[in-house]
Amino acid sequence: MKKFLKRLHDKLNTYAARRVNSYRYNKGLLSEIEYNLRNEFLKEVEQFGVDDFYQNYPPLKISGRRNTLSRFSVYGMQERLNKGLEVLDIGGNIGFFSLYLSRFVKSIDLVEQNQNLTNIAKKLADHEKIDNVKIINLDFKKYSPEKRYDLIMSLAVHGWVDMELDQYLKKIKSLLKENGIVLMESHMNYYSGGDDLGESLKGNSHFDIIDRGMVDDDKGRCREFFWLKAK
């Protein structure tokens, strides 16, 4: 019953958001690209975001649930990124975060299993003429590139990938260049049973924590993040 009510609630919210999208576009309050991307997003009930994009995209003032500029700043990305870096974004969702980051690095490969989301990412990349982000529609478990990365981002995703944490970390380590680093963000650690990634990382045999912090960009909901270096 609870599941049914949640599905109904999400369906109604998505429907209402579609109507609001058309209304705002017809009133001239939305750009054509934002209107089209939202229509695409709201075609079905998306688990991450439901009635709004999961990430926002500041260059075009497209709003979304999580704040790209806040995340960029709180993670301390300015100090870590440079134009020589090759980056992997695991579970990159609609790609708005990585498409923003693309300005500061050499290239980004984004692996996301939901095709509706990768279609949106591709459309925005085309619109923005961003050619250093490769958007790959694939389950991360099946991703086995030749390439190795300077930075791997695993943001609020490890629990969804359906791998034991140890195996997941091992796979990430195998995809890193020597001296490569990882930015790993927890899931929400609010309610009981929430993520305690710091505790889970303690004593792992693959990475040392070189920096850590908390980010509360999502309507005040907190997540922890960790910068990791291979042991």
Ligand SMILES: C[S@@+](CC[C@H](N)C(=O)[O-])C[C@H]1O[C@@H](n2cnc3c(N)ncnc32)[C@H](O)[C@@H]1O
């Ligand atoms: C909570 S969202 C986080 C999105 C993004 N990393 C961020 O922090 O802004 C989790 C994302 O991971 C994706 N995902 C879950 N399991 C995956 C898998 N096995 N392979 C690739 N993507 C996956 C979901 O489709 C979703 O877009």
